[in-house]
Amino acid sequence: MDEIDLETGKALAKDMNTHFAAVVFGMAKEKTSLPFGTSLKSAKVKTVNNRGCVINIVTCKSDVCEMKVVAYPFRPYLKSRNELKRRLIVIRNKVCAPKLYWLVTKPLALLIFVVCLGLGYATLFLGYRGMITTFAQAPRLDRGISAVFGNSSRFAKYIQGSFYISVAAHFVEALIAAVGCSTTLGLNAEVTLSWFILVFMVGFPIFQEFNLMMSAQQAPSKSK
Numbered sequence: 001m002d003e004i005d006l007e008t009g010k011a012l013a014k015d016m017n018t019h020f021a022a023v024v025f026g027m028a029k030e031k032t033s034l035p036f037g038t039s040l041k042s043a044k045v046k047t048v049n050n051r052g053c054v055i056n057i058v059t060c061k062s063d064v065c066e067m068k069v070v071a072y073p074f075r076p077y078l079k080s081r082n083e084l085k086r087r088l089i090v091i092r093n094k095v096c097a098p099k100l101y102w103l104v105t106k107p108l109a110l111l112i113f114v115v116c117l118g119l120g121y122a123t124l125f126l127g128y129r130g131m132i133t134t135f136a137q138a139p140r141l142d143r144g145i146s147a148v149f150g151n152s153s154r155f156a157k158y159i160q161g162s163f164y165i166s167v168a169a170h171f172v173e174a175l176i177a178a179v180g181c182s183t184t185l186g187l188n189a190e191v192t193l194s195w196f197i198l199v200f201m202v203g204f205p206i207f208q209e210f211n212l213m214m215s216a217q218q219a220p221s222k223s224k
Contacts, residue, residue, distance in 0.1 A: 004081050023092045024216070
């Protein structure tokens with residue numbers, strides 16, 4: 001093993017913070033337990049060695065921020081400094097990938113997903129006449145809908161319109177995410193497709209996670 005000395009480790013850290021900022025952010029996020037309401041604001045590598053890297057992070061909850069240090073291990077260890085870039089490319093597609101559990105851990109994501117499923121079911125499976133028939137079979141519901149929207153026919157049209165608007169908006173967000181993943185973030189086709197699918201399914205809450213990665217990657221160039 002060609003040991004990475006302290007000075008070399010600092011130089012490699014600077015290079016990671018410049019060219020792999022999103023990866024560093026993802027590595028820090030993976031190794032940090034964030035309580036509800038706390039967010040990761042920044043992450044910068046302090047030093048690198050064969051066994052891993054040390055990352056300085058800032059987490060914030062409301063207006064209170066805190067600095068911490070986390071370690072990200074390399075498994076297996078790096079054999080030399082020349083192996084770092086190839087390893088980071090592999091790590092990038094792991095730590096920058098979207099997480100399916102966000103659909104459960106993010107209340108807004110779960111809510112939007114359920115609402116979109118409901119809109120889709122009503123629009124594509126029941127259809128306009130099916131919705132009218134369903135409402136008519138539940139008189140109390142029909143009266144409540146009529147009291148708010150005028151009549152159930154208008155409400156059914158609102159449901160259809162909401163569904164198609166949601167599909168269009170989510171598609172645009174998913175397309176933006178896919179382009180950013182394959183260009184700015186440099187993710188492979190599989191991870192890019194995962195982002196596209198999750199953003200298309202849920203929209204803003206997942207797109208927000210993608211935007212954090214993009215902001216992290218673009219931050220070094222903005223600070224110059």
